[in-house]
Every structure is written in C-alpha cells, then in structure tokens.
Amino acid sequence: xxxxxxxxxxxxxxxxxxxxxxxxxxxxxxxxxxxxxxxxxxxxxxxxxxxxxxxxxxxxxxxxxxxxxxxxxxxxxxxxxxxxxxxxxxxxxxxxxxxxxxxxxxxxxxxxxxxxxxxxxxx
Amino acid sequence: xxxxxxxxxxxxxxxxxxxxxxxxxxxxxxxxxxxxxxxxxxxxxxxxxxxxxxxxxxxxxxxxxxxxxxxxxxxxxxxxxxxxxxxxxxxxxxxxxxxxxxxxxxxxxxxxxxxxxxxxxxx
DNA sequence: CAGAATCCATATAGATACTG
DNA sequence: CAGTATCTATATGGATTCTG
Numbered sequence: 001x002x003x004x005x006x007x008x009x010x011x012x013x014x015x016x017x018x019x020x021x022x023x024x025x026x027x028x029x030x031x032x033x034x035x036x037x038x039x040x041x042x043x044x045x046x047x048x049x050x051x052x053x054x055x056x057x058x059x060x061x062x063x064x065x066x067x068x069x070x071x072x073x074x075x076x077x078x079x080x081x082x083x084x085x086x087x088x089x090x091x092x093x094x095x096x097x098x099x100x101x102x103x104x105x106x107x108x109x110x111x112x113x114x115x116x117x118x119x120x121x122x123x
Numbered sequence: 124x125x126x127x128x129x130x131x132x133x134x135x136x137x138x139x140x141x142x143x144x145x146x147x148x149x150x151x152x153x154x155x156x157x158x159x160x161x162x163x164x165x166x167x168x169x170x171x172x173x174x175x176x177x178x179x180x181x182x183x184x185x186x187x188x189x190x191x192x193x194x195x196x197x198x199x200x201x202x203x204x205x206x207x208x209x210x211x212x213x214x215x216x217x218x219x220x221x222x223x224x225x226x227x228x229x230x231x232x233x234x235x236x237x238x239x240x241x242x243x244x245x246x
Numbered sequence: 247c248a249g250a251a252t253c254c255a256t257a258t259a260g261a262t263a264c265t266g
Numbered sequence: 267c268a269g270t271a272t273c274t275a276t277a278t279g280g281a282t283t284c285t286g
Contacts, residue, residue, distance in 0.1 A: 008215065011222035012147045014229070019142075021279090024135045037248050048280055053249060063232025074247045074286085084228055091221045092131065098214045099134035105207055106137070109186025144259090160268055171260060176269065197266085197267045 018062060018088060022047055022055045027081060027089050030065065034080035064088055141185060141211060145170055145178045150204060150212050153188065157203035187211055 022044060029035060029043040041052055056079060059065040064085040070076040081089070145167060152158060152166040164175055179202060182188045187208040193199040204212070 007223065008147050008151055008219055010226075011215075011219040012142060012144075014222050014226070015218055016142070019135060019139070021135075024131045028131055041248095049249065050251095050281090051279065054279095061233055061236040062229050063236075072247095077248060084225060084232070087221070087225060091218065092134075094217060095138055095214065096131055096134040098210070099137050100130065102207060102210060103133075103137070106185050109207070110184055113184040113186075172269070173261090173271095174259065195267095198269095200268060 017058060018064065019092075020055060020058070022051060023059060023064075024092055026052075026055060026059065026079075027064070027085060027092065030079060030081045030085075031089070034068070034078040037077050037079070040079065059085070140181060141187065142215075143178060143181070145174060146182060146187075147215055149175075149178060149182065149202075150187070150208060150215065153202060153204045153208075154212070157191070157201040160200050160202070163202060182208070 025044050026040060029040050035043070037052070037056075040056075041047060041049070044052065047055075056065065056067070060067050060079075063082055066080045066082050068078045068080065070078060148167050149163060152163050158166070160175070160179075163179075164170060164172070167175065170178075179188065179190070183190050183202075186205055189203050189205050191201045191203065193201060
C-alpha cells in the first residue's frame with residue numbers, strides 16, 4: 001500500500017479511537033454546555049463508570065473535551081467540549097447524514113444477501 | 124438519550140461495521156477496477172485470508188462491493204466496488220481530510236496530556 | 247462524587263492445516 | 267485459487283468492590 005493507503009490507515013486508526021462505543025454520545029450529551037461526570041453517565045444509557053471514565057480520558061487526551069476539577073467537598077468534575085471537539089462533532093454529523101441517506105439501500109442489500117445465503121445470518 | 128442520540132448510535136454502529144481494520148484499504152485497493160482475491164491480499168500488507176474473507180463478506184453483505192465468480196479451473200473470483208461503495212469512499216475521504224487537517228492539534232494535545240500525566244502513556 | 251482496582255465473560259485476530 | 271475449519275492468544279466490556 002502506498003502513501004495514500006498509509007494515510008487512510010492512520011485516519012482509520014485515529015477515528016477508531018475517537019469513535020468508540022460512547023464517544024459520539026458523550027459529544028452529543030455535552031452539546032449545550034459542560035456537564036458533571038454523573039450527569040453524563042445519566043444521559044447515556046447503560047454505560048458503566050469504567051467505560052465512561054476510559055472514554056472521557058481518551059477524549060481528554062486527544063483534546064476533544066476539557067476536564068475541569070472544581071474544588072469542593074466532595075469534589076465536582078466538569079467536562080466541556082473543546083473547539084476541536086466541536087469540529088469533530090461536525091464530522092460526526094456528516095457521518096450521521098450519510099448513514100441516514102444510505103441506510104435503506106444498505107438494509108435492502110443485507111436482506112438480499114441473506115436471502116441468497118440461507119445460513120449464517122449474523123448481524 | 125433522545126432520538127438524535129439514538130440515530131447517532133445507529134450510525135456509529137453501522138460505520139463501525141464498515142470501518143473495520145481492512146475495509147478502508149480494500150475500498151482503496153479497488154479504486155481503479157475489480158481485483159481478484161489474492162490480488163487484494165497482495166495489495167494489503169499483513170492481512171490474513173480469514174480476516175480478508177470476513178471483511179469482503181461483510182462489505183458484500185452491505186452492498187459495498189460485488190463478488191463475481193468466474194467459472195474456470197481453478198475458479199477465479201473478482202471483487203468490484205458498487206456505486207454505494209463509491210459513495211462510502213467519498214465519506215472516507217472526508218474523514219481522511221478531517222484527520223489530516225487536525226492531526227497536528229491532536230498530536231500536540233496528546234503530548235501535553237502525557238506531560239501532565241507522567242504515568243501510563245499508552246497509545 | 248468521581249473515580250481506581252479487580253475479576254470474569256466474551257469477542258476478535260492471528261496462525262495453521264485442509265479442500266473443491 | 268479461493269476459500270473453510272479449528273485452535274489459541276489477546277483485547278475489550280461489564281459487574282463488583284473500594285476509596286479520597
């Protein structure tokens with residue numbers, strides 16, 4: 001694979017990190033302003049502390065969200081989307097749009113494929 | 124999470140299927156026309172038969188590539204990108220562009236984060 | 247409150263061997 | 267040639283418990 005192939009691969013790897021199971025929804029949950037840890041956890045359905053913590057750490061490390069500790073007792077921690085994070089949100093929006101526009105075609109392709117291949121119809 | 128959140132989630136799930144480790148590069152390898160199985164395998168570096176087969180099956184099932192068996196001895200199998208696949212390729216291109224344009228910011232954010240957090244600098 | 251640490255179930259990738 | 271089948275190593279996610 002040549003240069004462009006390698007770049008595609010790097011891009012995929014980076015977005016793979018940023019598009020894990022919860023990141024998209026975290027970014028969406030924070031669209032109107034900062035939230036505290038448990039507020040985010042409440043906004044997402046079914047996320048565990050561990051997964052959410054990992055997700056937020058990764059987003060923080062990549063500069064997508066900012067973590068702010070508010071000294072209090074007990075401590076409060078706020079997360080806010082950065083400008084870079086908003087830019088990523090725009091990209092997510094174009095992905096969402098593509099999915100919405102092509103979902104029907106993809107579903108019918110899957111149905112046709114499953115009809116041709118009677119066995120093994122995993123998701 | 125409300126409607127939009129659910130749609131984001133569905134979008135992420137779909138693209139997660141279509142953006143696995145090799146799909147992007149398969150699509151890129153087929154950009155100039157159909158190729159046979161082993162030709163694709165040769166174009167990608169380090170892919171195993173199993174992984175490539177799984178990848179191609181998934182792309183075929185979603186209507187991204189078309190599989191064509193050419194009766195011969197031994198049989199030949201060609202894979203070609205569909206129009207839907209080309210549309211997905213455009214989306215991949217916009218992802219690649221975003222990555223390229225923001226890679227520097229992300230890398231410096233990572234470096235700053237790792238400087239603040241001396242331990243545990245996993246990728 | 248906001249995590250850290252631990253344990254466990256499952257999913258996935260890779261290597262290898264075999265086949266129509 | 268173009269796969270399938272099998273086994274194993276590893277990564278990942280969830281549940282649970284504990285703490286400053």
